[in-house]
Amino acid sequence: MAEHVIEVTDLAKIYKMGEIEVKALAGVSFTIDRGEIISIMGPSGSGKSTLMNLLGCLDHPTRGSYLLDGEQVSDLRDDQLAMIRNRKVGFVFQNFNLLPRATALANVELPLRYAGITRGRTDKAKSALEAVGLAERVYHKPTELSGGQQQRVAIARALVNDPAIIMADEPTGNLDSRSGKEIMELILRLNKDLGRTVIIVTHDPGVAAQTGRVLRLRDGLLEDA
Amino acid sequence: MNIGQAILEALESLGANKLRSGLTILGIVIGVAAVIAMLAVGAGAQNTITGSISGIGSNLIFVFQGGMSDSVRNPKPLTVNDAEALRDVFAAPDIEAVAPVIQGNAEITYNREATQTQIFGVTPEYATVRSYELIEGELINSEHILGRSSVALIGPDVADALFDRREGVTGETIRIEGQPFRVLGVLAPKGGSSFGSQDNVILLPFSTAQTRLIRRSRERVDVIFIQAVSADAVDRASQQASEILRQRHRITLGEDDFTVFTQQDFVATAQTITNVLTVFLGGIAAISLLVGGIGIMNIMLVSVTERTREIGLRKALGARRRDILIQFLSESSLLSLIGGLIGIGLGWLIAFVVGRIAAASGTDLNPAVGLDAILLATIFSTAVGLFFGLYPANRAASLEPVEALRYE
Numbered sequence: 001m002a003e004h005v006i007e008v009t010d011l012a013k014i015y016k017m018g019e020i021e022v023k024a025l026a027g028v029s030f031t032i033d034r035g036e037i038i039s040i041m042g043p044s045g046s047g048k049s050t051l052m053n054l055l056g057c058l059d060h061p062t063r064g065s066y067l068l069d070g071e072q073v074s075d076l077r078d079d080q081l082a083m084i085r086n087r088k089v090g091f092v093f094q095n096f097n098l099l100p101r102a103t104a105l106a107n108v109e110l111p112l113r114y115a116g117i118t119r120g121r122t123d124k125a126k127s128a129l130e131a132v133g134l135a136e137r138v139y140h141k142p143t144e145l146s147g148g149q150q151q152r153v154a155i156a157r158a159l160v161n162d163p164a165i166i167m168a169d170e171p172t173g174n175l176d177s178r179s180g181k182e183i184m185e186l187i188l189r190l191n192k193d194l195g196r197t198v199i200i201v202t203h204d205p206g207v208a209a210q211t212g213r214v215l216r217l218r219d220g221l222l223e224d225a
Numbered sequence: 226m227n228i229g230q231a232i233l234e235a236l237e238s239l240g241a242n243k244l245r246s247g248l249t250i251l252g253i254v255i256g257v258a259a260v261i262a263m264l265a266v267g268a269g270a271q272n273t274i275t276g277s278i279s280g281i282g283s284n285l286i287f288v289f290q291g292g293m294s295d296s297v298r299n300p301k302p303l304t305v306n307d308a309e310a311l312r313d314v315f316a317a318p319d320i321e322a323v324a325p326v327i328q329g330n331a332e333i334t335y336n337r338e339a340t341q342t343q344i345f346g347v348t349p350e351y352a353t354v355r356s357y358e359l360i361e362g363e364l365i366n367s368e369h370i371l372g373r374s375s376v377a378l379i380g381p382d383v384a385d386a387l388f389d390r391r392e393g394v395t396g397e398t399i400r401i402e403g404q405p406f407r408v409l410g411v412l413a414p415k416g417g418s419s420f421g422s423q424d425n426v427i428l429l430p431f432s433t434a435q436t437r438l439i440r441r442s443r444e445r446v447d448v449i450f451i452q453a454v455s456a457d458a459v460d461r462a463s464q465q466a467s468e469i470l471r472q473r474h475r476i477t478l479g480e481d482d483f484t485v486f487t488q489q490d491f492v493a494t495a496q497t498i499t500n501v502l503t504v505f506l507g508g509i510a511a512i513s514l515l516v517g518g519i520g521i522m523n524i525m526l527v528s529v530t531e532r533t534r535e536i537g538l539r540k541a542l543g544a545r546r547r548d549i550l551i552q553f554l555s556e557s558s559l560l561s562l563i564g565g566l567i568g569i570g571l572g573w574l575i576a577f578v579v580g581r582i583a584a585a586s587g588t589d590l591n592p593a594v595g596l597d598a599i600l601l602a603t604i605f606s607t608a609v610g611l612f613f614g615l616y617p618a619n620r621a622a623s624l625e626p627v628e629a630l631r632y633e
Contacts, residue, residue, distance in 0.1 A: 053627050056541070058540075058541060058626045058627045058630070059625075059626075059627050078545075078546065079545045079546055079547075082540065082543050082544060082545045082546075083543060083545070085540075085541060085542070085543045086542065086543020087543070091541050091542070093538075093630075097534065097538045097541075097630070099535060099538075101237060101238070101241050102237075110539070110542055111542045111543055113230065114539075114542055114543040114544050114545070114548060115543065118227075157542070161543075
């Protein structure tokens, strides 16, 4: 297996608005090692979200190459990208993005459903919830959980398919400082104890300081650290 | 993601918006109920009409004077001799019985009771050919014909009007156009037919009617009823009858100056008419089903917009285009399928009520909800759901995950 879980070369995303070309991402190159925890920072408009979308396989780059877990994903079709997202990427969003009518368990099961896994699905989802300390709240709905607990469900959902990377987009942005701290601790523990590769997009220097490395973006380009 | 799960999830999400789902389903319910009820009433009408035609007799052929078009010049009338010629077993082996008839209207009186009715001058074969049966008394026989007897068989309606009873009236004397006739018997009720009542009639010996009540020149008759030997022989019998009559009327070329109609012809004509009626009613009902379908499309579009973020999330978690498509299509087809099932029940109920109302107002109409109608409605309503769900589902499936996740 490759040492680098992510290998990005001259990755760019250019939007055409009429005649004007907007370079959201002007061509960046970097690598991320397996088991690393890094944060991506930058002011708004720096291309931070664009980079996250590309790394999370939610969008197609205009040019450049992107090797994720040894697979070239920069020129895959939509459905193939969906499969890559399902198997290799776990998302944690700022606003949790849980299905409000489904139980914590059903929410965590969702990626397994799309993976076509039926056998052992419930057990897998339960052990993921256990790993984030929510073994007692398996059948609660998101509305019955606190913000911190909801984010834990989201993290369990990100973990359940055993992905190559976990993409966290401002994971503490919607939480009070105490829950935020707990969530960061959880994420750091996942990285340290389970060896997960974690990428956190944030504008909070406090969060970034806890990660091993910081990628700073400005005007669609990487600033030298 | 398999279909069973998709259906469960669809049920869950429809259940989350009960009022909205219920109202959407109502549109389909009304559409399907209308289609089922209309088809049932149409089928009922058809059964009633064809039933009444079959009630006239069995394997019947009717011969009328005059051609099908106006271009026939100097049409020769049908005569008693024509009827005699049709009895020829060698020229017409498929003809079982021939019954020439003359008909008219007359006023019947008994004491102070009076009624207006149709009178028929008939031969003894007539009762067999038209399958008339008796409540009491006896049928007209050849002696009555030869003796020009003043006897009459009266229909049950006539008996009701004159005597207020149907039995114990044989032997009474009634007056037809003032002339006295002895009641020979009472006919058993047959119900209405497409040619007016078969119960409000009086049958008289042919010769008596011809000489005393219905004056016709030169042995003329109005209709000749022919009974074929069997159902299979009806077409051959009608051809033999035509040939004999063409010969007798000296028609070698050109059009006939008479018209031969079989019972099946009447049934076929009636069926064509009721089919058109059914298609027409069903078509109108189908429009309401279409409107219901548009309702589904409308709600599904709203639902897709509302759940844009959810769709984005599902895509981020690895849902393919197909998964999203199935999710929304199963919701829309479930809406229409549930609507269809309830609609079938309601339509059946409406048809039943229509039948009851018809029965209460004296019309014999039994709406029949056929299996074909149920099948048609189920398939059609599900197809409506699929068709009108396709556009919203496709819209959902085509959402870009990045855009959908960002949607507020």
